[in-house]
Amino acid sequence: MPSPAVPARPAVPPPPGSLVNGLAHPVALVRWFWLAYMTPGRPGRVTTETELRWIYTAWLGAFLLKMFGSTWDVSWHFRWLRDDLAPPHLLNSAGTALVVGLVIFHSYTGYGVDRRALRLMQWGIGLFLIAVPIDIVNHRINGLDITSWSPSHALLYFGTAVMLAGAIRGWWLYAAPGRVRDLVSLGLWLFFVENAIFPNQHQEYGVLSLAAYDAGRTTAEVELLDFAREQGQTPEMFMLPVPSWVHPAWLICAGLLSLVVARKLVGYRWTATIIAATYLAYRAVMWLALVGMGFPPSVLPLALLAGAVLIDLTVTWRVPGWLAGVLVTAGVYGAGAGLDAFDYLPRGTGGRHCRSRSASACSGWPSTCSPAAGGWHCGALPTSRPRTGPPRPSDGLPARRVGSPHRMT
Numbered sequence: 016m017p018s019p020a021v022p023a024r025p026a027v028p029p030p031p032g033s034l035v036n037g038l039a040h041p042v043a044l045v046r047w048f049w050l051a052y053m054t055p056g057r058p059g060r061v062t063t064e065t066e067l068r069w070i071y072t073a074w075l076g077a078f079l080l081k082m083f084g085s086t087w088d089v090s091w092h093f094r095w096l097r098d099d100l101a102p103p104h105l106l107n108s109a110g111t112a113l114v115v116g117l118v119i120f121h122s123y124t125g126y127g128v129d130r131r132a133l134r135l136m137q138w139g140i141g142l143f144l145i146a147v148p149i150d151i152v153n154h155r156i157n158g159l160d161i162t163s164w165s166p167s168h169a170l171l172y173f174g175t176a177v178m179l180a181g182a183i184r185g186w187w188l189y190a191a192p193g194r195v196r197d198l199v200s201l202g203l204w205l206f207f208v209e210n211a212i213f214p215n216q217h218q219e220y221g222v223l224s225l226a227a228y229d230a231g232r233t234t235a236e237v238e239l240l241d242f243a244r245e246q247g248q249t250p251e252m253f254m255l256p257v258p259s260w261v262h263p264a265w266l267i268c269a270g271l272l273s274l275v276v277a278r279k280l281v282g283y284r285w286t287a288t289i290i291a292a293t294y295l296a297y298r299a300v301m302w303l304a305l306v307g308m309g310f311p312p313s314v315l316p317l318a319l320l321a322g323a324v325l326i327d328l329t330v331t332w333r334v335p336g337w338l339a340g341v342l343v344t345a346g347v348y349g350a351g352a353g354l355d356a357f358d359y360l361p362r363g364t365g366g367r368h369c370r371s372r373s374a375s376a377c378s379g380w381p382s383t384c385s386p387a388a389g390g391w392h393c394g395a396l397p398t399s400r401p402r403t404g405p406p407r408p409s410d411g412l413p414a415r416r417v418g419s420p421h422r423m424t
Contacts, residue, residue, distance in 0.1 A: 056125035058133045064191055070127045071186045071199055073117055078179070078206040080110030086301050089163070089216045090310040093224055094234055114178065115140060121185070132185035139178025146170035162256040163217040172210055179207045187280070197281060204277040205290050212270040212316070218262045219314040221254035227311070228254070234311045263318070263351055267344055271322045278330050291323035321350035 052066075062070075084106030091103050118136045121128045128136070150167035162168075183203045190196040227234070228250050274287035283289065298315050306312050325346045329339035 052124060055123060058125045058128050058130045060125035062126045062189060067127050067190055073113065074182045075202050077110045077113035077117065080106050082206060082209055084110060085213060089220060090305045093220045093311045095236055127189055128185040129188055132181045135181030135184065136178050139174050139181060142177060143171055143174030146174060163214040164257050172213060175210045176207065179203060197283060200281050201289060205293055208270060208273045208290055209294055211273045212266060215262050215265055215316065216313060218255060220311060222314060224311050225250060225254045234309065263348060266316060266319060267347055270319055271326060271343060274323050274326050278326055284331055285327050287323035287326040291320045295320055318347045318351035322347040
């Protein structure tokens, strides 16, 4: 996208009274900001480089809060049932509030955006905010929805993607070409890719949680087991609500396509690789932090890095699109198979598929167990806890209270 010519305009300096011993006095600084910048204007208003950097640094900070909150939120719901005022939701809410403030600022002042970028921001936050009450109504009518693949949750992801597209366009149009523009663009694209493949985390947590459930270990509170029984769902339905092929397919269709667009627009030779490596490094750090706090672990989508490297190589070498698609897809599936990233537990038909070959694995379940491939297949969840023997642990039963919106809220 070509950068429009923006006439130079010096940044408005803060008034003398806004600085006390070299530090900003909050009230005076807010008053100065309001008088200097909260004036009506049209999209495309002259914005200096300093002002652009402050504005889009705020965008990066907002989505950083939302990414921290959403990552923690997934792990939180594989352990706890109740989540009123949970820390991950508070982080998400803080990020969302900052995004709302930024969209209002752009809409009123016209700074740092053209008309299309502003419309994307407005439509994105509008879709996101509409999705919240829809999600609550959906829970009220249809009961608790614990999957990240539900339509109301998908609307949250879509709204986030649209508002991020607006931020990416606004920054790229008005920032001066150079290293700073490229680095901020990489940061915004990182959040875009993270949002695109976020639904996969349900499976990345679910596969390990189901394995731990079968092994008799638990990191979930006891209330989750009772909740699952009341819902009448099997552990597989709870923890792996979609077929196993969805994870690699979504990784390719959403994650890798996002990386292709980022590589084309940013233009760095290793754009896709940098974004994927940064995302995986972030997930690894969060993995250590969350597991250290007692939350369940997840699979890391390492195959994403293989796909990103192949994207950068095929774009650099100008490989034809159809051949590049075949090579990248084959590379991702090959890397995933080699790392056992797609080795999901087999799905049953209305019950739990136990890895054990003993009927004792069905302890606490209906006694109508029968041999199945690789183990025993137990019936559906009982409606009450068994009266004999220790209660069956329920590791990784993700749950959500009615009216508690997921992802970026």
